[in-house]
Amino acid sequence: MAFFPQNEGLFCESPKPITLIARHLHGRGTWLRIKRLSSATPTASPPTSKDSIVNLDAGDPTMYESFWKGMGDQGAITISSWQTISYFSDVTNFCWFLEPEFAREIRRLHKLVGNAVTEDRYLIVGTGSSQLLQAAIYALSPSDTPSPMNVVSAVPYYLTYAPLMDYLRSGLFRWAGDACTFKGDAYIELVCSPSNLDGFRRQAVLKSEGGKTIHDLAYYWPQYTPITNPADHDISIFTVSKSIGHAGSRLGWALVKDTAVAQKMTKFIDRSTIGVSKVSQIQVAKIFKVVSDSYEHPIPENPNKLFDFGRRLPVDRWKKLREAVKASKIFSLPEFPSETCKFTGEKAETLPAFAWLKCEKEGIEDCASFLRTHKILTRGGSYFGASPNYTRVSMIDRDETFDLFTERLSSLH
Numbered sequence: 001m002a003f004f005p006q007n008e009g010l011f012c013e014s015p016k017p018i019t020l021i022a023r024h025l026h027g028r029g030t031w032l033r034i035k036r037l038s039s040a041t042p043t044a045s046p047p048t049s050k051d052s053i054v055n056l057d058a059g060d061p062t063m064y065e066s067f068w069k070g071m072g073d074q075g076a077i078t079i080s081s082w083q084t085i086s087y088f089s090d091v092t093n094f095c096w097f098l099e100p101e102f103a104r105e106i107r108r109l110h111k112l113v114g115n116a117v118t119e120d121r122y123l124i125v126g127t128g129s130s131q132l133l134q135a136a137i138y139a140l141s142p143s144d145t146p147s148p149m150n151v152v153s154a155v156p157y158y159l160t161y162a163p164l165m166d167y168l169r170s171g172l173f174r175w176a177g178d179a180c181t182f183k184g185d186a187y188i189e190l191v192c193s194p195s196n197l198d199g200f201r202r203q204a205v206l207k208s209e210g211g212k213t214i215h216d217l218a219y220y221w222p223q224y225t226p227i228t229n230p231a232d233h234d235i236s237i238f239t240v241s242k243s244i245g246h247a248g249s250r251l252g253w254a255l256v257k258d259t260a261v262a263q264k265m266t267k268f269i270d271r272s273t274i275g276v277s278k279v280s281q282i283q284v285a286k287i288f289k290v291v292s293d294s295y296e297h298p299i300p301e302n303p304n305k306l307f308d309f310g311r312r313l314p315v316d317r318w319k320k321l322r323e324a325v326k327a328s329k330i331f332s333l334p335e336f337p338s339e340t341c342k343f344t345g346e347k348a349e350t351l352p353a354f355a356w357l358k359c360e361k362e363g364i365e366d367c368a369s370f371l372r373t374h375k376i377l378t379r380g381g382s383y384f385g386a387s388p389n390y391t392r393v394s395m396i397d398r399d400e401t402f403d404l405f406t407e408r409l410s411s412l413h
């Protein structure tokens, strides 16, 4: 199998070719037999009819589109052409390509939500959290050891970790698989909490003195999980994609305690892409401002608030999914605890961005392949080092796709 490395495995090629029957789109009702060379499954558009392919394979956060459409021009910006001439954003900052306004709005948002300590932390911007994960691994891998540093994560792990580490065959680090079975002292453990897959909060499983950890907190936001404490790790990595939905901005940020690590991470981004898009940073700074203002200075003409929307919709979706699973009788889902969320002050259930669906029917060993025969595309368990009885379903796609999915799922027996 092969991946394009710089995204969430959006174009994940399966070794098995698939054949799909799809209705001709030009209205003549002709049936076309489409043989595809791979299951590369971009998710650009919603389904057009009841028997369309339902694509919930990638974690494309299109669920947020309707919220931002409802916000009209509030997130709009005008950038004069001269504003993006220089490579530099702030020469007084060690992370010289970090836009000051973007940095301010990140710290403000964390303070509002209470999900991360930002005081006395270095802030580094990256081209998506994908680049920051690589920068952090680079910074923590010694350059003077004979063998590459082992990078591990507990199964089931976020599927892009392995190709991110191995795609360029670095001599400094290598993917070493499941943290739970790893033996040795020289490692970097990637802790994804809440997990990209099952939504449970995680802690490092390895505890050696010589080991290092990187916390990937892409989903530590109130729409997915109750906020219980401000995260306070050596390296915490966040992404714009899953916090507010703007995956196309390709921005992420890291909060780092140690000066030398922060400097090496900055050097990695300097050497690989000579900084990060100013346009994206200026735009997202404005969007973050809109989010924080809606809580701190609400305006009566527009009472919409991102995290309220981000909770309301998934509550409804998880209810519908559980009903569909019950109706079908052949699937099961994890159950989640409820805890008090310090951001809302209310008891809240975990509502993961992905459903980790298990097929319980005897004789079906590969849940994703079974769903694929019903034109539902998901990401099978084996991609994550787990059993093929499981498959991962995106819960953050558009309404049309999600509704068609639950409707079709409930009819499978």
Ligand SMILES: Cc1ncc(COP(=O)(O)O)c(C=O)c1O
Residues within 6 Å of the ligand: 006, 007, 008, 059, 127, 128, 129, 130, 131, 158, 192, 196, 216, 218, 238, 239, 240, 241, 247, 250, 251, 252
């Ligand atoms: C756990 C996790 N980490 C990192 C990423 C990468 O995010 P970005 O779009 O910022 O590169 C994703 C994207 O889906 C993710 O789920």
